Amino acid sequence: MAIELKMPALSPTMEEGTLARWLVKEGDEVSSGDILAEIETDKATMEFEAVDEGTVGKIVVPEGTENVKVGTVIAVLADEGEDVGDIEASSAEPADEGEESSAADDDEGASAGPAPQRPRREPRADPEIPDGTNMASVTVREALRDAMAEEMRRDERVFVMGEEVAEYQGAYKVTQGLLEEFGPKRVIDTPITEYGFAGIGTGAAMGGLRPIVEFMTFNFAMQAIDHIVNSAAKTNYMSGGQMRCPVVFRGPNGAASRVAAQHSQNYGPWYASVPGLIVIAPYDSSDAKGLLKAAIRSEDPVVFLENELVYGRTFELPELDDHVLPIGKARIMREGADVTIVSYSIGVGFALEAAEQLADEGIDAEVIDLRTLRPLDRDAILESLAKTNRLVIAEEGWPTCSIASEVIAICMEDGFDHLDAPVLRVCNEDVPLPYAANLEKLALIDAERIVEAAKKVCYV
């Protein structure tokens, strides 16, 4: 049987790469361990080796091809004794995840009947950005880097420290180019101890500098939480207002892709419960940049929660000399009249997707991105509720004692008279996140679950 060779992933989050070079040609005999091709990503170059022996039957993707998706068949290997001429590449598309998606296809044909009127909504621009501003397409990763670089140029007290932030350019390449521009005294690799360098960063902030402490992920920062909660958050208060601790703790938060139980947790609700901390969790590039700059300038300690799966996404970023956004203000991402979907971070993407699907069914959903989790923009939530009278909150995290719980409390306390249906939360399953792809998918929130909840509160 022919063996399909697929575009490999260097890491679980790699989505595509460049097929730089083929080191074999069709008809070549290869054996286990032979290097077949070189593949490049933004992170590194890797050699693609044969696992089994056989003959290279067909090279499907020629060398030099860019943006080859992971899982795409790039070549076909004939097994021992197989005729090379018989091989036809079955498909050059990425392998289907199989059962789940085929079932979804079946569902589509079932919904017959007259199509409802589709509410027309354009994505809403951030009112903080002046009309007519030129927009550039920038990834969240670059937006975060630019925010740090601009603030480091502006204020020499700003520096960044963390594991692998200097020479390696950050485990997720967020600090790319910073070492080169600012040198090893402002872009500092640290020993492996989150507890240690959270304390060092807190001390440096007390000492008059403006540290940006990068955690490789917030999952590793649980041991650092004592410094964040018991020291940084309370410095101002316990010194009777004499001393400040203007530190930013930032890094990816929430589930990434197949990194399992210990590395897939959302700490938004944890930090957002602590007086003295500012907690920001942006979704797109504009908010990532504008709010990180605001965080660095803040006199208060800030926990800045990013998302690994969003780093590579491209969004519009205003080309402004100094793009700083206000902390504590939610943003209406999409206006609507029938139901409000509140979310933050990666959940905003699902909420926007859900709003599109709901539009197809004639339901006009408003999507609100909280952006800041503490202080929470109650007014924005309540104003939208007053307009739509129905609210769903979508959160990529556990349901218990969550931001979702908090939003529901706000609606109960101050929005009760506006409610036409109970507020529903759409959260992850209440279990540690499994590794297996199918279980992981089932445990996490998605657009479908948001659609379902939105329809439920609309009683359709």
Added chain:
Amino acid sequence: MADRPDADSEAGANKPALRLHVPEPKFRPGDTVDFSHVPISEAGKQPRPDEACDARETEGLCYDLIRVLGDDDKAHGPWDPKLDPETLRAMLGHFALVRAFDERMFRGQRQGKTSFYMKCTGEEATSVAAAMALASDDMVFPSYRQQGVLIARGYDLVEMINQIYSNKGDKLKGRQLPIMYSSREHSFFSISGNLATQTPQAVGWAMASAIKGDTRIAATWVGEGSTAEGDFHSACTFATVYNAPVILNVINNQWAISSFSGFAGAERTTFAARALGYGLAGLRVDGNDALAVYAAQRWAANRARANAGPTLIEYFTYRAEGHSTSDDPAGYRSAQERDEWPLGDPVTRLKDHLIALGEWDEDRQAEMDRKAAERVKAATKEAEKNGILGHGMHQPFRTMFEDVFEELPWHLKEQAEQATRERLIKFNGGRPQ
């Protein structure tokens, strides 16, 4: 607040400005590598104190390097464990299997059969020889590069691969990252992704063993980079305070992903010397010398078993490959380092020793390597029958709700039932659990 209380004061203005030191490795990509600055002790010259000695008697050994295998491929000195050729050949067999396993799993990741893998190339002795020096039921708390322990303890290769593929044969039910094995039967604690947490846990386990009056000791492995973690220091403190029957193995493989050992303090002292401040016995060992590794681990095990105290061992070795399949070391270190490493390759050194003893030859080695590769290949094919990453539904989805608590709580039961109903509707009643 770094501003002086009186910002306008001139006091101290003529003192020298303070300077910050940021460690920098000797070699970066493209550099010519010369390790002549690394002191290498002569094999056989290190004294071997009594296993029950006062911890202070090991002070010299914390700065030396315990070596048995000399440049003449013969065993020297008091640390020679005097293993019979049969045992040495078994050790070499484990080495061959670990290396073959790593090779195939690494390539499997590149082919999309799993999302992640970590090789231990160059460090095989620090797990295989150490595991052989322990009793098979001594509890081990490994880090993520000790596949050699499982292989030396005879863990089934198919089981290992099932876990790596997260397929339907995976005993961990699709919950853990690849290579984060767990085997109660092999006294091998679940590998944690969080660094150094296993070190105080090993000490705690050892203390519990002592409280219960058991005879089993505990051993743990941690990278030199992770010794910076607070957990490592808590482990040392508790181990010495309660004289816990435990061995703390520090694998100094020079690199923690891209951070060289200097970021954990190696520019100032050795990792073995950490033992001194705590009052632990400390040994610094050539980690690429399988006989020295075996001897040191056995010394520490006997010491612990005799209630004579815990030991911290630094194995000085070199991570010959990338940190994991997600890492490309070409970006931060010189490719020459591996070839220039002054302590050579642990597998080659043991093989050459057996040849020097007249108990082995290159042909038999080639045959052993070939058989190991065949065995791994067969195990891979067997495991692939249970599926590889991302192909179809491996784990019954209902299992996701199990083992969160001892008893399934009502709200998870409801969630599981709801999920079942939804799936029955979605798949027209046709989908299996």
